Amino acid sequence: MPQHNPHPVPDEPAVLVPVEVRGWQDGYDAGISAPPDVPATPRVRDTRYMLGWTQGAEAGNADGRVEGWRWAYFDGRVRPASASAGAGIVYGPQDSGEPEPVDPGAFSFTQSWPCVGEAALLVMLAQFAPGESGGEGLTGRRLARACADKGVQRLYLAVNLSFAGIPAERTADALNDAGYWHGTVCESLDDAAPEAIAQVTVREPRFAGIVRYAPAAEHDFFDLLPVGGLLPPELAG
Template sequence: MPTQNPYASDDNNAMFGSGLDAWEQGYEIAISSPPVVPETPLSRNPVCNTAWTEGALAGNADGRSDGWRLRLSDTGSGIVPENWPDVVGAESGGPDEEAMGFPKRFKGVGYLPLTLMLSSIAPDTEDGKSRTAPEQVTSLATVCGDKKYPSLYLPLYAYRSEGPPRSDFWHGEATASFGEAAHKLKENFSNSRFIDPQTPALIRYLPGSEHYFWDWLPLGSAY
């Protein structure tokens, strides 16, 4: 069972961030960066420093015991999955997924795709960058509960941008229908107008998932 965030009831939103957010950041980086515990980034807030370190230790421990998770990078190289060699794939979880070309799933972590989902299914709940990642993910779970969505899917793939070597990404609308999301991904990817489209996949989110957990379902069995 994943380690719980001890700052979950902390309402300290100091100028440089809260312990809740810092702990989740440390956890996310560590559980997707095997095998060593990452260094704590410098912060002027001692609460955040401590929380980040505690989160990183917990993430590393959970990665070792429950399996490492991939995350999506958007730091100058587009949104692409990281740490493929370290993350063990499993069956996607249902006959529909396998029949439509998604036989594998990889455990993922990170708030980035979840905020994309939130802006897709409930754009009026978005409040720009003023909202913290935990607040946005909590809103996503609430919206899914209100709409009675048992799961949510986001079609997404990366592609190479023109100009200096870098990548970007395309994503469709989030939907509770696996079939609809799969169709949109295949249709857009096969007729992509972008340069070198790659890593087509669905992101599957289960409302109530701990931390920023989700599943990565790549199209095809090449991963």
């Protein structure tokens, strides 16, 4: 089981969230996506953030070694080599558990990459639970709570996997601002798949996929399902 953020979050809406909460979550995301060693703590002015970050990075590294590493795809993190990466679990794609298409010529979503990152979850939260705000290390927590409140077990979001570049003007859309197109959040793969498939069937070659989210407490975990199992050439490995 993944370790959890040890820093308490106030229940009262008017009380500020301790900076250690975000520090721990940011450190954890870095630690579980940067094998094999614990990443160095960034130097910032807030020592409480640095302390939380260091604790989170150690926890993420420990979980990566035991449960498997995750790819920080939309954060521009280089994919770790498809090897043990200093631990006992191989980093690489898994079986998504999604059914094979009936038509042998159809696009499939049978390959799954375990990923981590807040950007995709921020987009899902904004669309699935309008009015809820992410950030402060609370995005995964709030999205998981929204899913529980609505009785939803999984969310799906079509995304373009090719980096298009940072827009000149920011839009407050975490994926677009990171250089990636995305579609509309859906509650089933069947609803999200057409948007993703449309991205790879245009005239110019493109690579697309589905972000599949299942609530995982406060963690920024998701699975990336490439259309047909194909990644951009520079990332295919």
